[in-house]
Amino acid sequence: MALCSIKELLAHAAEGEYTVGAFNVCNMDTLGAVLAAARQERSPVILQMSMGARRFVPSIPAFVALMKWMAEETPVPVALNHDHCPTPQAAAEAIGWGFSGAMFDGSQLPYAENARQTRRLAAWAHERGACIEAELGRLPGFEDEVFAEHADFTDPALAARFVEETGCDSLAVSVGTSHGGVKADGPLPLDFGVLGAIHSALPGYPLVLHGAASLPEELLRSVNELGGKVPPVRNCSEEDIARTGRLGVCKANMDVDNFLCFTREVRRVLQDAPEQYDPRRYLGPAREAFAEEVRHKMRCVCGCAGKSWL
Template sequence: MALVTTKEMFAKALKNDYAVGAFNVNNMEIIQGIVEAAKEEKTSLILQVSAGARKYAKPVYLVKLVEAAILDTDLDIALHLDHGEDFDICKKCVDDGFTSVMIDGSKHPFEENIRLTKEVVEYAHSKGVVVEAELGKLAGIEDNINVDARSATFTVPEEAAEFVEKTGVDSLAVAIGTSHGAYKFKGEPYLDFERLKKIHSLIPDTPLVLHGASTVLPEFVKKCNDYGGDIPGAQGVPEDMIKEAAKHGVCKVNIDTDLRLAMTAEIRKHLAEHPADFDPRKYLGPARDAIKGMVQHKIKNVLNASNIK
Protein backbone atom coordinates (compact mmCIF):
# COMPACT_ATOMS: atom_id res chain seq x y z
CA MET A 1 0.00 0.00 0.00
CA ALA A 2 1.09 3.61 -0.18
CA LEU A 3 0.67 7.27 0.53
CA VAL A 4 -2.42 8.35 -1.41
CA THR A 5 -4.44 11.48 -2.03
CA THR A 6 -7.95 12.00 -0.65
CA LYS A 7 -9.67 12.04 -4.04
CA GLU A 8 -11.02 8.49 -3.97
CA MET A 9 -11.73 8.64 -0.24
CA PHE A 10 -13.88 11.74 -0.62
CA ALA A 11 -15.68 10.50 -3.73
CA LYS A 12 -16.88 7.44 -1.79
CA ALA A 13 -17.73 9.53 1.27
CA LEU A 14 -19.84 11.95 -0.79
CA LYS A 15 -21.71 9.10 -2.41
CA ASN A 16 -22.39 7.23 0.85
CA ASP A 17 -22.95 10.07 3.36
CA TYR A 18 -20.09 9.35 5.72
CA ALA A 19 -16.96 11.24 6.69
CA VAL A 20 -13.29 10.31 6.76
CA GLY A 21 -11.44 11.00 9.99
CA ALA A 22 -8.48 13.35 9.75
CA PHE A 23 -6.40 12.84 12.88
CA ASN A 24 -3.61 15.16 13.97
CA VAL A 25 -0.29 13.50 14.75
CA ASN A 26 2.67 14.64 16.81
CA ASN A 27 4.71 11.57 17.73
CA MET A 28 5.15 7.83 17.24
CA GLU A 29 2.65 6.66 19.83
CA ILE A 30 -0.14 8.81 18.42
CA ILE A 31 0.50 7.55 14.89
CA GLN A 32 0.64 3.93 16.04
CA GLY A 33 -2.60 4.20 17.98
CA ILE A 34 -4.44 5.79 15.06
CA VAL A 35 -3.28 3.37 12.39
CA GLU A 36 -3.91 0.28 14.52
CA ALA A 37 -7.50 1.46 14.98
CA ALA A 38 -7.92 2.11 11.26
CA LYS A 39 -6.45 -1.28 10.42
CA GLU A 40 -8.90 -3.10 12.68
CA GLU A 41 -11.84 -1.08 11.38
CA LYS A 42 -10.69 -1.39 7.76
CA THR A 43 -11.28 2.25 6.97
CA SER A 44 -9.77 5.12 5.01
CA LEU A 45 -7.39 7.29 6.96
CA ILE A 46 -5.96 10.80 6.87
CA LEU A 47 -3.05 11.72 9.11
CA GLN A 48 -2.47 15.43 9.34
CA VAL A 49 0.36 17.61 10.53
CA SER A 50 -0.19 21.08 12.00
CA ALA A 51 2.23 23.97 12.40
CA GLY A 52 2.69 22.98 16.04
CA ALA A 53 3.50 19.40 15.07
CA ARG A 54 6.01 20.55 12.48
CA LYS A 55 7.74 22.67 15.09
CA TYR A 56 7.65 19.97 17.75
CA ALA A 57 8.68 16.88 15.79
CA LYS A 58 10.05 18.23 12.47
CA PRO A 59 8.36 17.18 9.21
CA VAL A 60 11.02 14.67 8.20
CA TYR A 61 10.43 12.59 11.34
CA LEU A 62 6.67 12.63 10.89
CA VAL A 63 6.87 11.70 7.20
CA LYS A 64 9.15 8.75 7.98
CA LEU A 65 6.89 7.62 10.84
CA VAL A 66 3.90 7.65 8.50
CA GLU A 67 5.87 5.71 5.91
CA ALA A 68 6.72 3.17 8.62
CA ALA A 69 3.03 2.95 9.54
CA ILE A 70 2.16 2.07 5.95
CA LEU A 71 4.77 -0.68 5.89
CA ASP A 72 3.58 -2.02 9.24
CA THR A 73 -0.18 -1.95 8.60
CA ASP A 74 -0.49 -2.21 4.80
CA LEU A 75 -2.92 0.72 4.84
CA ASP A 76 -3.41 3.43 2.25
CA ILE A 77 -2.88 6.71 4.10
CA ALA A 78 -3.24 10.33 3.04
CA LEU A 79 -0.65 12.61 4.62
CA HIS A 80 -2.10 16.09 4.95
CA LEU A 81 -0.72 19.51 5.89
CA ASP A 82 -3.16 21.13 8.31
CA HIS A 83 -3.49 24.94 8.18
CA GLY A 84 -0.62 25.84 5.90
CA GLU A 85 -0.19 29.57 6.39
CA ASP A 86 1.45 30.52 3.08
CA PHE A 87 2.55 29.28 -0.33
CA ASP A 88 6.07 28.42 0.80
CA ILE A 89 5.07 25.96 3.53
CA CYS A 90 2.57 24.31 1.19
CA LYS A 91 5.23 23.98 -1.52
CA LYS A 92 7.72 22.53 0.95
CA CYS A 93 5.25 19.91 2.15
CA VAL A 94 4.35 18.97 -1.43
CA ASP A 95 8.06 18.59 -2.19
CA ASP A 96 8.57 16.57 1.01
CA GLY A 97 6.04 13.94 0.02
CA PHE A 98 2.73 15.10 1.50
CA THR A 99 -0.20 13.96 -0.64
CA SER A 100 -2.57 16.70 0.49
CA VAL A 101 -2.06 20.26 1.70
CA MET A 102 -4.30 22.90 3.19
CA ILE A 103 -3.75 26.53 2.39
CA ASP A 104 -5.52 28.61 5.01
CA GLY A 105 -6.12 32.03 3.51
CA SER A 106 -9.24 32.67 5.60
CA LYS A 107 -7.56 35.57 7.41
CA HIS A 108 -7.18 37.43 4.11
CA PRO A 109 -9.81 39.38 2.16
CA PHE A 110 -11.86 37.23 -0.22
CA GLU A 111 -9.98 38.12 -3.42
CA GLU A 112 -6.57 37.60 -1.79
CA ASN A 113 -7.71 34.23 -0.45
CA ILE A 114 -8.67 33.29 -4.01
CA ARG A 115 -5.32 34.42 -5.40
CA LEU A 116 -3.28 32.59 -2.76
CA THR A 117 -5.33 29.41 -2.99
CA LYS A 118 -5.12 29.35 -6.77
CA GLU A 119 -1.34 29.69 -6.59
CA VAL A 120 -1.10 26.70 -4.25
CA VAL A 121 -3.56 24.67 -6.33
CA GLU A 122 -1.59 25.21 -9.52
CA TYR A 123 1.66 24.05 -7.94
CA ALA A 124 0.21 21.15 -5.99
CA HIS A 125 -1.82 19.81 -8.90
CA SER A 126 1.29 19.87 -11.10
CA LYS A 127 2.80 17.41 -8.59
CA GLY A 128 -0.31 15.24 -8.23
CA VAL A 129 -1.19 16.63 -4.78
CA VAL A 130 -4.68 17.73 -3.71
CA VAL A 131 -5.53 20.98 -1.94
CA GLU A 132 -7.93 21.99 0.81
CA ALA A 133 -8.75 25.64 1.45
CA GLU A 134 -10.82 27.52 4.01
CA LEU A 135 -13.50 30.13 3.64
CA GLY A 136 -14.94 31.77 6.75
CA LYS A 137 -13.33 31.96 10.17
CA LEU A 138 -13.63 29.56 13.09
CA ALA A 139 -13.92 30.99 16.57
CA GLY A 140 -10.91 30.77 18.87
CA ILE A 141 -10.88 28.66 21.98
CA GLU A 142 -11.73 31.58 24.28
CA ASP A 143 -14.22 33.43 22.14
CA ASN A 144 -17.45 34.31 23.95
CA ILE A 145 -19.79 35.73 21.33
CA ASN A 146 -23.44 35.09 20.55
CA VAL A 147 -24.75 33.30 17.49
CA ASP A 148 -25.73 36.48 15.64
CA ALA A 149 -22.27 38.02 16.02
CA ARG A 150 -20.61 34.74 15.16
CA SER A 151 -22.61 34.50 11.94
CA ALA A 152 -20.62 37.42 10.54
CA THR A 153 -17.61 35.10 10.22
CA PHE A 154 -19.49 32.10 8.86
CA THR A 155 -18.98 30.91 5.29
CA VAL A 156 -21.24 32.69 2.80
CA PRO A 157 -22.71 30.01 0.47
CA GLU A 158 -22.56 32.12 -2.69
CA GLU A 159 -18.94 33.05 -1.96
CA ALA A 160 -18.12 29.35 -1.48
CA ALA A 161 -19.41 28.57 -4.97
CA GLU A 162 -17.44 31.44 -6.51
CA PHE A 163 -14.33 30.49 -4.55
CA VAL A 164 -14.34 26.87 -5.72
CA GLU A 165 -14.95 27.87 -9.33
CA LYS A 166 -12.12 30.41 -9.39
CA THR A 167 -9.51 28.39 -7.48
CA GLY A 168 -10.08 24.80 -8.60
CA VAL A 169 -9.57 23.68 -5.00
CA ASP A 170 -10.30 20.02 -4.24
CA SER A 171 -12.06 20.44 -0.88
CA LEU A 172 -13.29 23.33 1.20
CA ALA A 173 -13.28 23.86 4.96
CA VAL A 174 -16.39 25.79 5.97
CA ALA A 175 -17.26 27.74 9.10
CA ILE A 176 -20.71 26.82 10.46
CA GLY A 177 -20.14 27.12 14.21
CA THR A 178 -17.31 24.82 15.28
CA SER A 179 -14.13 26.13 16.88
CA HIS A 180 -10.69 24.87 17.75
CA GLY A 181 -9.72 23.58 21.19
CA ALA A 182 -11.57 22.02 24.12
CA TYR A 183 -13.90 24.97 24.84
CA LYS A 184 -16.04 25.12 21.70
CA PHE A 185 -19.28 26.38 23.21
CA LYS A 186 -20.09 28.51 26.23
CA GLY A 187 -23.77 27.55 26.15
CA GLU A 188 -25.92 25.28 24.04
CA PRO A 189 -23.96 23.71 21.12
CA TYR A 190 -24.97 25.21 17.79
CA LEU A 191 -24.13 24.43 14.18
CA ASP A 192 -25.74 26.25 11.27
CA PHE A 193 -27.03 23.27 9.28
CA GLU A 194 -29.19 25.41 7.00
CA ARG A 195 -26.04 27.24 5.91
CA LEU A 196 -24.26 23.91 5.38
CA LYS A 197 -27.15 22.58 3.28
CA LYS A 198 -27.10 25.72 1.14
CA ILE A 199 -23.35 25.46 0.56
CA HIS A 200 -23.65 21.79 -0.37
CA SER A 201 -26.51 22.52 -2.78
CA LEU A 202 -24.40 25.10 -4.62
CA ILE A 203 -21.24 22.96 -4.82
CA PRO A 204 -22.57 19.37 -4.55
CA ASP A 205 -19.44 17.79 -6.01
CA THR A 206 -17.02 19.56 -3.68
CA PRO A 207 -16.09 17.68 -0.48
CA LEU A 208 -16.61 19.88 2.56
CA VAL A 209 -14.41 19.83 5.67
CA LEU A 210 -15.34 20.41 9.29
CA HIS A 211 -12.53 21.77 11.44
CA GLY A 212 -12.70 21.88 15.23
CA ALA A 213 -14.88 18.77 15.29
CA SER A 214 -13.75 16.97 18.45
CA THR A 215 -16.65 15.94 20.69
CA VAL A 216 -14.69 16.44 23.94
CA LEU A 217 -16.29 13.44 25.62
CA PRO A 218 -17.14 14.28 29.26
CA GLU A 219 -15.72 11.04 30.64
CA PHE A 220 -12.26 11.93 29.38
CA VAL A 221 -12.45 15.46 30.73
CA LYS A 222 -13.50 13.98 34.08
CA LYS A 223 -10.68 11.44 33.99
CA CYS A 224 -8.12 14.18 33.36
CA ASN A 225 -9.50 16.24 36.20
CA ASP A 226 -9.78 13.27 38.58
CA TYR A 227 -6.06 12.69 38.22
CA GLY A 228 -4.87 16.25 38.72
CA GLY A 229 -6.00 18.06 35.58
CA ASP A 230 -7.62 21.49 35.50
CA ILE A 231 -9.90 21.72 32.46
CA PRO A 232 -13.36 22.59 33.80
CA GLY A 233 -16.19 23.47 31.47
CA ALA A 234 -14.73 21.89 28.34
CA GLN A 235 -17.40 21.22 25.72
CA GLY A 236 -17.21 19.91 22.17
CA VAL A 237 -19.44 19.18 19.19
CA PRO A 238 -22.11 16.56 20.00
CA GLU A 239 -21.64 13.35 18.06
CA ASP A 240 -25.10 13.54 16.49
CA MET A 241 -24.17 16.89 14.94
CA ILE A 242 -21.10 15.37 13.29
CA LYS A 243 -23.24 12.56 11.87
CA GLU A 244 -25.75 15.07 10.54
CA ALA A 245 -23.01 17.12 8.87
CA ALA A 246 -21.83 14.04 6.97
CA LYS A 247 -25.26 13.88 5.31
CA HIS A 248 -24.72 17.30 3.75
CA GLY A 249 -21.38 17.13 2.01
CA VAL A 250 -18.93 16.99 4.93
CA CYS A 251 -16.42 14.33 3.91
CA LYS A 252 -13.52 15.16 6.24
CA VAL A 253 -13.76 15.70 9.98
CA ASN A 254 -10.71 17.03 11.81
CA ILE A 255 -10.01 15.50 15.23
CA ASP A 256 -7.20 16.60 17.54
CA THR A 257 -8.47 17.65 20.99
CA ASP A 258 -10.13 14.27 21.61
CA LEU A 259 -6.81 12.51 20.99
CA ARG A 260 -5.02 14.84 23.40
CA LEU A 261 -7.64 14.25 26.10
CA ALA A 262 -7.54 10.47 25.73
CA MET A 263 -3.75 10.35 25.84
CA THR A 264 -3.31 12.82 28.69
CA ALA A 265 -6.02 11.23 30.82
CA GLU A 266 -4.34 7.83 30.57
CA ILE A 267 -0.88 9.21 31.32
CA ARG A 268 -2.19 11.10 34.36
CA LYS A 269 -3.96 7.99 35.60
CA HIS A 270 -0.90 5.78 35.20
CA LEU A 271 1.48 8.17 36.91
CA ALA A 272 -0.95 8.73 39.78
CA GLU A 273 -1.39 5.01 40.33
CA HIS A 274 2.26 4.09 39.72
CA PRO A 275 4.32 6.97 41.15
CA ALA A 276 7.52 4.90 41.09
CA ASP A 277 7.43 4.50 37.29
CA PHE A 278 9.87 6.64 35.37
CA ASP A 279 10.23 4.51 32.21
CA PRO A 280 8.29 6.43 29.51
CA ARG A 281 7.26 3.14 27.91
CA LYS A 282 5.24 2.30 31.01
CA TYR A 283 2.87 5.23 30.51
CA LEU A 284 3.19 5.87 26.78
CA GLY A 285 2.12 2.30 26.01
CA PRO A 286 -1.26 2.67 27.77
CA ALA A 287 -1.58 6.16 26.25
CA ARG A 288 -1.14 4.65 22.79
CA ASP A 289 -3.91 2.16 23.57
CA ALA A 290 -6.13 5.06 24.67
CA ILE A 291 -5.54 6.77 21.31
CA LYS A 292 -6.50 3.56 19.53
CA GLY A 293 -9.70 3.26 21.55
CA MET A 294 -10.68 6.85 20.88
CA VAL A 295 -10.10 6.52 17.13
CA GLN A 296 -12.10 3.30 16.97
CA HIS A 297 -14.95 5.04 18.78
CA LYS A 298 -14.86 7.87 16.26
CA ILE A 299 -14.80 5.58 13.24
CA LYS A 300 -17.67 3.39 14.41
CA ASN A 301 -19.93 5.82 16.26
CA VAL A 302 -19.30 9.26 14.76
CA LEU A 303 -17.96 8.97 11.23
CA ASN A 304 -19.98 5.90 10.16
CA ALA A 305 -16.92 4.85 8.19
CA SER A 306 -16.11 1.40 9.62
CA ASN A 307 -15.32 -1.24 6.99
CA ILE A 308 -15.40 1.31 4.14
CA LYS A 309 -12.05 1.40 2.38
Protein backbone atom coordinates in the same frame (compact mmCIF):
# COMPACT_ATOMS: atom_id res chain seq x y z
CA MET B 1 0.65 -0.15 -1.00
CA ALA B 2 -1.83 1.80 1.04
CA LEU B 3 -0.66 5.36 0.54
CA CYS B 4 -3.42 7.03 -1.48
CA SER B 5 -4.19 10.51 -2.74
CA ILE B 6 -6.46 12.65 -0.61
CA LYS B 7 -8.61 13.17 -3.69
CA GLU B 8 -9.28 9.43 -3.88
CA LEU B 9 -10.26 9.24 -0.20
CA LEU B 10 -12.55 12.28 -0.41
CA ALA B 11 -14.22 11.09 -3.63
CA HIS B 12 -15.01 7.72 -2.02
CA ALA B 13 -16.42 9.46 1.06
CA ALA B 14 -18.54 11.83 -1.05
CA GLU B 15 -19.93 8.89 -2.99
CA GLY B 16 -20.67 6.88 0.18
CA GLU B 17 -21.92 9.91 2.17
CA TYR B 18 -19.55 9.32 5.07
CA THR B 19 -16.70 11.31 6.63
CA VAL B 20 -13.01 10.39 6.72
CA GLY B 21 -11.42 11.25 10.06
CA ALA B 22 -8.25 13.36 9.89
CA PHE B 23 -6.34 12.70 13.11
CA ASN B 24 -3.39 14.79 14.22
CA VAL B 25 -0.16 12.99 14.99
CA CYS B 26 3.05 14.34 16.47
CA ASN B 27 5.15 11.32 17.44
CA MET B 28 5.47 7.57 16.96
CA ASP B 29 2.85 6.81 19.64
CA THR B 30 0.08 8.93 18.15
CA LEU B 31 1.02 7.79 14.62
CA GLY B 32 0.95 4.13 15.68
CA ALA B 33 -2.37 4.64 17.48
CA VAL B 34 -4.15 6.16 14.46
CA LEU B 35 -2.89 3.50 12.06
CA ALA B 36 -3.74 0.66 14.48
CA ALA B 37 -7.28 2.04 14.78
CA ALA B 38 -7.66 2.33 10.99
CA ARG B 39 -6.43 -1.23 10.52
CA GLN B 40 -8.76 -2.61 13.18
CA GLU B 41 -11.78 -0.71 11.90
CA ARG B 42 -10.99 -1.33 8.19
CA SER B 43 -11.26 2.41 7.73
CA PRO B 44 -9.66 4.88 5.33
CA VAL B 45 -7.80 7.52 7.31
CA ILE B 46 -5.96 10.83 6.96
CA LEU B 47 -2.83 11.35 9.05
CA GLN B 48 -2.54 15.03 9.79
CA MET B 49 0.15 17.32 11.17
CA SER B 50 -0.10 20.92 12.33
CA MET B 51 2.55 23.64 12.18
CA GLY B 52 3.15 23.00 15.89
CA ALA B 53 3.69 19.28 15.32
CA ARG B 54 5.99 20.07 12.42
CA ARG B 55 8.22 22.04 14.79
CA PHE B 56 7.81 19.48 17.60
CA VAL B 57 9.20 16.44 15.77
CA PRO B 58 13.00 16.34 15.83
CA SER B 59 13.21 15.90 12.03
CA ILE B 60 10.25 16.59 9.77
CA PRO B 61 11.67 14.86 6.64
CA ALA B 62 12.41 11.78 8.76
CA PHE B 63 8.95 11.85 10.31
CA VAL B 64 7.25 12.14 6.92
CA ALA B 65 9.33 9.18 5.72
CA LEU B 66 8.18 7.25 8.81
CA MET B 67 4.52 8.13 8.19
CA LYS B 68 4.81 6.96 4.59
CA TRP B 69 6.60 3.77 5.60
CA MET B 70 3.96 2.89 8.19
CA ALA B 71 1.11 3.86 5.85
CA GLU B 72 2.49 1.43 3.27
CA GLU B 73 2.41 -1.31 5.89
CA THR B 74 -1.23 -0.61 6.76
CA PRO B 75 -3.74 -2.39 4.50
CA VAL B 76 -6.30 0.43 4.35
CA PRO B 77 -6.24 3.68 2.33
CA VAL B 78 -4.05 6.28 4.09
CA ALA B 79 -3.24 9.85 3.05
CA LEU B 80 -1.02 12.49 4.66
CA ASN B 81 -2.28 16.04 5.08
CA HIS B 82 -0.58 19.12 6.48
CA ASP B 83 -3.11 21.20 8.41
CA HIS B 84 -3.34 25.02 8.60
CA CYS B 85 -0.44 26.35 6.58
CA PRO B 86 -0.39 30.12 7.17
CA THR B 87 1.32 30.80 3.83
CA PRO B 88 1.39 29.10 0.40
CA GLN B 89 5.14 28.65 0.97
CA ALA B 90 4.54 26.54 4.10
CA ALA B 91 2.09 24.36 2.15
CA ALA B 92 4.51 23.98 -0.77
CA GLU B 93 7.26 22.97 1.63
CA ALA B 94 5.01 20.25 3.13
CA ILE B 95 4.19 18.88 -0.33
CA GLY B 96 7.92 18.91 -1.11
CA TRP B 97 8.52 16.67 1.92
CA GLY B 98 5.97 14.17 0.66
CA PHE B 99 2.61 15.14 2.15
CA SER B 100 -0.28 14.09 -0.12
CA GLY B 101 -1.75 17.53 0.37
CA ALA B 102 -1.91 20.59 2.54
CA MET B 103 -4.46 23.01 3.88
CA PHE B 104 -3.74 26.64 3.10
CA ASP B 105 -5.65 28.89 5.47
CA GLY B 106 -6.18 32.21 3.77
CA SER B 107 -9.47 32.77 5.59
CA GLN B 108 -8.08 35.83 7.40
CA LEU B 109 -7.31 37.50 4.06
CA PRO B 110 -9.79 39.54 2.02
CA TYR B 111 -11.77 37.26 -0.32
CA ALA B 112 -9.94 38.22 -3.52
CA GLU B 113 -6.49 37.73 -1.99
CA ASN B 114 -7.46 34.38 -0.43
CA ALA B 115 -8.77 33.28 -3.84
CA ARG B 116 -5.68 34.52 -5.71
CA GLN B 117 -3.19 32.76 -3.39
CA THR B 118 -5.27 29.56 -3.22
CA ARG B 119 -5.61 29.41 -7.02
CA ARG B 120 -1.85 29.74 -7.60
CA LEU B 121 -1.02 27.18 -4.93
CA ALA B 122 -3.63 24.67 -6.14
CA ALA B 123 -2.31 24.86 -9.72
CA TRP B 124 1.24 24.30 -8.45
CA ALA B 125 0.14 21.38 -6.23
CA HIS B 126 -1.90 19.71 -8.98
CA GLU B 127 1.18 19.58 -11.24
CA ARG B 128 2.75 17.47 -8.48
CA GLY B 129 -0.27 15.23 -7.87
CA ALA B 130 -1.02 16.87 -4.51
CA CYS B 131 -4.24 18.37 -3.15
CA ILE B 132 -5.05 21.72 -1.59
CA GLU B 133 -7.69 22.28 1.07
CA ALA B 134 -8.76 25.91 1.43
CA GLU B 135 -10.94 27.77 3.91
CA LEU B 136 -13.67 30.36 3.68
CA GLY B 137 -15.30 31.80 6.78
CA ARG B 138 -13.85 31.77 10.28
CA LEU B 139 -14.04 29.38 13.22
CA PRO B 140 -13.84 30.66 16.78
CA GLY B 141 -11.13 29.35 19.08
CA PHE B 142 -7.41 28.85 19.07
CA GLU B 143 -5.38 26.34 17.12
CA ASP B 144 -1.63 26.65 16.76
CA GLU B 145 -1.14 30.14 15.35
CA VAL B 146 -4.76 30.56 14.32
CA PHE B 147 -6.96 32.57 16.63
CA ALA B 148 -10.39 34.05 16.11
CA GLU B 149 -12.77 35.25 18.81
CA HIS B 150 -16.04 34.95 16.91
CA ALA B 151 -17.48 32.64 14.29
CA ASP B 152 -18.00 33.99 10.79
CA PHE B 153 -20.10 31.38 9.00
CA THR B 154 -19.24 30.45 5.43
CA ASP B 155 -21.45 32.12 2.82
CA PRO B 156 -22.88 29.35 0.55
CA ALA B 157 -22.89 31.39 -2.68
CA LEU B 158 -19.38 32.69 -2.04
CA ALA B 159 -18.19 29.13 -1.31
CA ALA B 160 -19.38 27.94 -4.73
CA ARG B 161 -17.71 30.92 -6.42
CA PHE B 162 -14.47 30.34 -4.49
CA VAL B 163 -14.24 26.66 -5.50
CA GLU B 164 -14.96 27.60 -9.13
CA GLU B 165 -12.33 30.36 -9.12
CA THR B 166 -9.55 28.53 -7.29
CA GLY B 167 -9.83 24.85 -8.22
CA CYS B 168 -9.15 23.88 -4.59
CA ASP B 169 -9.78 20.17 -3.92
CA SER B 170 -11.78 20.59 -0.73
CA LEU B 171 -13.11 23.46 1.34
CA ALA B 172 -13.12 23.93 5.11
CA VAL B 173 -16.33 25.62 6.19
CA SER B 174 -17.43 27.44 9.31
CA VAL B 175 -20.87 26.17 10.37
CA GLY B 176 -20.66 26.07 14.16
CA THR B 177 -17.64 24.01 15.23
CA SER B 178 -14.73 25.67 17.00
CA HIS B 179 -11.00 25.11 17.27
CA GLY B 180 -10.44 23.48 20.65
CA GLY B 181 -13.83 24.49 22.10
CA VAL B 182 -15.17 27.73 23.55
CA LYS B 183 -16.86 28.67 26.85
CA ALA B 184 -20.56 27.82 26.65
CA ASP B 185 -23.36 26.38 28.79
CA GLY B 186 -24.05 23.41 26.54
CA PRO B 187 -22.89 21.84 23.29
CA LEU B 188 -22.43 24.41 20.50
CA PRO B 189 -25.21 24.31 17.91
CA LEU B 190 -24.13 23.15 14.47
CA ASP B 191 -25.98 25.19 11.83
CA PHE B 192 -27.47 22.53 9.55
CA GLY B 193 -29.24 25.26 7.58
CA VAL B 194 -25.97 26.87 6.51
CA LEU B 195 -24.26 23.49 5.96
CA GLY B 196 -27.20 22.26 3.87
CA ALA B 197 -27.11 25.43 1.76
CA ILE B 198 -23.35 25.05 1.13
CA HIS B 199 -23.89 21.39 0.19
CA SER B 200 -26.70 22.39 -2.23
CA ALA B 201 -24.46 25.07 -3.77
CA LEU B 202 -21.64 22.52 -4.18
CA PRO B 203 -23.29 19.12 -4.73
CA GLY B 204 -20.84 16.18 -4.61
CA TYR B 205 -17.98 18.48 -3.57
CA PRO B 206 -15.94 17.51 -0.47
CA LEU B 207 -16.44 19.87 2.46
CA VAL B 208 -14.22 19.78 5.56
CA LEU B 209 -15.09 20.34 9.21
CA HIS B 210 -12.33 21.69 11.41
CA GLY B 211 -12.59 21.55 15.19
CA ALA B 212 -14.75 18.43 14.97
CA ALA B 213 -13.73 17.00 18.35
CA SER B 214 -16.61 17.25 20.83
CA LEU B 215 -14.89 17.62 24.23
CA PRO B 216 -17.58 15.53 25.95
CA GLU B 217 -18.17 16.58 29.57
CA GLU B 218 -17.48 13.06 30.91
CA LEU B 219 -14.13 12.96 29.14
CA LEU B 220 -13.06 16.35 30.52
CA ARG B 221 -14.25 15.30 33.98
CA SER B 222 -12.26 12.05 33.85
CA VAL B 223 -9.06 13.98 33.11
CA ASN B 224 -9.73 16.56 35.81
CA GLU B 225 -10.61 13.90 38.42
CA LEU B 226 -7.07 12.62 37.98
CA GLY B 227 -5.57 16.01 38.85
CA GLY B 228 -6.05 17.80 35.54
CA LYS B 229 -7.20 21.40 35.31
CA VAL B 230 -8.48 21.46 31.76
CA PRO B 231 -10.94 24.39 31.38
CA PRO B 232 -14.57 23.31 30.83
CA VAL B 233 -14.98 24.37 27.21
CA ARG B 234 -17.64 23.04 24.82
CA ASN B 235 -17.91 22.18 21.15
CA CYS B 236 -20.47 20.61 18.79
CA SER B 237 -21.82 17.24 19.94
CA GLU B 238 -20.82 13.91 18.41
CA GLU B 239 -24.47 13.38 17.41
CA ASP B 240 -24.42 16.58 15.34
CA ILE B 241 -21.01 15.85 13.75
CA ALA B 242 -22.29 12.37 12.87
CA ARG B 243 -25.11 13.90 10.78
CA THR B 244 -22.78 15.95 8.54
CA GLY B 245 -21.56 13.07 6.35
CA ARG B 246 -24.85 13.17 4.45
CA LEU B 247 -24.41 16.92 3.89
CA GLY B 248 -21.14 16.80 2.00
CA VAL B 249 -18.67 16.73 4.90
CA CYS B 250 -16.05 14.24 3.66
CA LYS B 251 -13.24 15.09 6.11
CA ALA B 252 -13.39 16.00 9.79
CA ASN B 253 -10.40 17.16 11.83
CA MET B 254 -10.40 15.57 15.26
CA ASP B 255 -7.61 15.87 17.76
CA VAL B 256 -8.54 17.26 21.17
CA ASP B 257 -10.60 14.26 22.34
CA ASN B 258 -7.76 11.86 21.44
CA PHE B 259 -5.27 14.06 23.29
CA LEU B 260 -7.53 14.10 26.35
CA CYS B 261 -7.70 10.29 26.36
CA PHE B 262 -3.91 10.07 26.03
CA THR B 263 -3.38 12.51 28.90
CA ARG B 264 -5.98 10.78 31.10
CA GLU B 265 -4.05 7.49 30.87
CA VAL B 266 -0.67 9.11 31.58
CA ARG B 267 -2.25 10.71 34.67
CA ARG B 268 -3.91 7.47 35.72
CA VAL B 269 -0.74 5.37 35.55
CA LEU B 270 1.41 7.96 37.33
CA GLN B 271 -1.23 8.43 40.04
CA ASP B 272 -1.83 4.68 40.57
CA ALA B 273 1.84 3.74 40.44
CA PRO B 274 3.97 6.76 41.40
CA GLU B 275 7.02 4.52 41.63
CA GLN B 276 7.00 4.10 37.85
CA TYR B 277 9.52 6.04 35.78
CA ASP B 278 9.85 3.92 32.63
CA PRO B 279 8.11 5.91 29.85
CA ARG B 280 6.81 2.68 28.32
CA ARG B 281 4.69 2.10 31.44
CA TYR B 282 2.58 5.19 30.85
CA LEU B 283 2.98 5.74 27.10
CA GLY B 284 1.74 2.21 26.33
CA PRO B 285 -1.69 2.65 27.98
CA ALA B 286 -1.85 6.24 26.65
CA ARG B 287 -1.29 5.04 23.09
CA GLU B 288 -4.00 2.40 23.52
CA ALA B 289 -6.49 4.93 24.87
CA PHE B 290 -5.72 7.24 21.92
CA ALA B 291 -6.35 4.37 19.49
CA GLU B 292 -9.59 3.41 21.27
CA GLU B 293 -10.89 6.98 20.96
CA VAL B 294 -10.00 7.08 17.25
CA ARG B 295 -11.88 3.79 16.77
CA HIS B 296 -14.89 5.28 18.54
CA LYS B 297 -14.81 8.31 16.20
CA MET B 298 -14.55 6.05 13.15
CA ARG B 299 -17.46 3.84 14.22
CA CYS B 300 -19.84 6.30 15.86
CA VAL B 301 -19.10 9.77 14.47
CA CYS B 302 -17.44 9.59 11.02
CA GLY B 303 -19.14 6.44 9.77
CA CYS B 304 -15.87 5.51 8.03
CA ALA B 305 -15.39 2.16 9.84
CA GLY B 306 -15.57 -0.73 7.37
CA LYS B 307 -15.26 1.62 4.36
CA SER B 308 -11.77 0.51 3.27
CA TRP B 309 -11.78 -0.66 -0.35
CA LEU B 310 -8.39 -2.37 -0.11
